[in-house]
Amino acid sequence: MGAQQQPPATPPSTTPQATPPLAASPTSPPQEQTPPPEQPRTGIRPAPPALPKIPDVRQPGETGYWIGVSGWFPTQEATFNKGRGAAFTTPSLAPLAGKPKVAEGAEVGLALGLHNALRLTYFQSQASGNFTKSNDLQIYDQTYVAGTYVATDYKLENIKLSFDYLTWPYPVESRRFRLKTLWGLQYTSIHSTFDAPFLPLFDAATGAPLVDSSGNPISYVGTGTRWFVSPILGIGLSQFVSRHFRVEANASGFTIPRHNSIWDADASANIRYGHIELRLGAKAFHFKTTTNSDFYMKNTMGSAFVGLRWYSQ
Numbered sequence: 001m002g003a004q005q006q007p008p009a010t011p012p013s014t015t016p017q018a019t020p021p022l023a024a025s026p027t028s029p030p031q032e033q034t035p036p037p038e039q040p041r042t043g044i045r046p047a048p049p050a051l052p053k054i055p056d057v058r059q060p061g062e063t064g065y066w067i068g069v070s071g072w073f074p075t076q077e078a079t080f081n082k083g084r085g086a087a088f089t090t091p092s093l094a095p096l097a098g099k100p101k102v103a104e105g106a107e108v109g110l111a112l113g114l115h116n117a118l119r120l121t122y123f124q125s126q127a128s129g130n131f132t133k134s135n136d137l138q139i140y141d142q143t144y145v146a147g148t149y150v151a152t153d154y155k156l157e158n159i160k161l162s163f164d165y166l167t168w169p170y171p172v173e174s175r176r177f178r179l180k181t182l183w184g185l186q187y188t189s190i191h192s193t194f195d196a197p198f199l200p201l202f203d204a205a206t207g208a209p210l211v212d213s214s215g216n217p218i219s220y221v222g223t224g225t226r227w228f229v230s231p232i233l234g235i236g237l238s239q240f241v242s243r244h245f246r247v248e249a250n251a252s253g254f255t256i257p258r259h260n261s262i263w264d265a266d267a268s269a270n271i272r273y274g275h276i277e278l279r280l281g282a283k284a285f286h287f288k289t290t291t292n293s294d295f296y297m298k299n300t301m302g303s304a305f306v307g308l309r310w311y312s313q
Helices: none
Strands: 065-072 078-082 094-096 101-111 116-132 137-139 142-144 149-168 177-195 222-242 244-255 261-273 276-288 295-311
Touching: 065 276, 078 177, 094 116, 094 149, 101 295, 149 222, 149 276, 177 244, 222 261, 222 295, 261 295
Parallel strands: none
Antiparallel strands: 065 101, 065 295, 078 094, 078 295, 101 116, 116 149, 137 142, 149 177, 177 222, 222 244, 244 261, 261 276, 276 295
C-alpha cells in the first residue's frame, strides 16, 4: 500500500489581540485671556530715573553758630573839616590827633540754610591827642585863634549786619572753595571833642569865672557827633585747605557821591582746633560822614589783627 498522505499541518492561527483604547484625558476648555487695558496716549514721555544724590559736605563753621572777639592796631589819624552846609569862611581843617588805641571788636554768627550765614559785628576805636595850628580854626561853636594848643578826643563805633549768601559753586558737594556775596547794613558814628586846656577860665586879678556875652561861664570845648546808616554790598572768598586750616578774604562797602561813604576789607589765615579758631590777618576800614552838613569827619584805617572764634559745632 502506498503511504497514506497526511493532511498538511495548519499553522496555529495568530489572532491579533485588540489593543484597548486609550482613555481620553479630560481637557479643560481654554481660558479666555483678558488683554490689559490700553493706556491713553498723552504724548508725554516718562521722566528718566533720578540721578544718585551726591552728599553735600558742610565744612566747619557752616552749621550751628559762633561767637568771636578781635583786636587790631590802626595808627592813622582821622580828619575834621567843614562841609558844604557851613555858613562861615574860617578854615576848619584839623586832625583828630593821637594814635588810636587797640580797636576792639566782637561778632556773632549763625549758619542759615546750605552754607549761608548771618553775621553781626561790632568794633570801636578811640584816640586822644593835641595839635597847634598856624591859622584860626572854626570847630563846632568854638573859634580857636592861631597858635592855640588844642586837645582832641574821639570815639568811633561801627555795627554791621551782613547776610553771606553762597553764590558759587553750586551744588557744593565736596568742594572746598566758597564764593559768597555779602548783603547788609552798617551803622557808623563818631563822637569828637576839642578843647583848649591852657586858655584861662578865671579872671587873673579877681579869680572870678570868665563869662561870655550872655553871662555864661566861658568854655573852650567844642563837641559833636556825626553818624549815618548805609547799605553794603560785597564779596567773600574762602578756601578750606583742611578741616583745621582755611584762608578767608572779604570786602564790602557803599558810597553815595557828595554824601557819605564806607568800605571795609579783611584777609586772614585761620587755624582751628576743636571748637576754637585762631585768626591772624590784616584789616582795613574807611568812612566819611556826609559832606553836605556843616562839619564832617573821615578816616582810612588799616593794620594787622588777631582774633578768636568759638564754634558750637
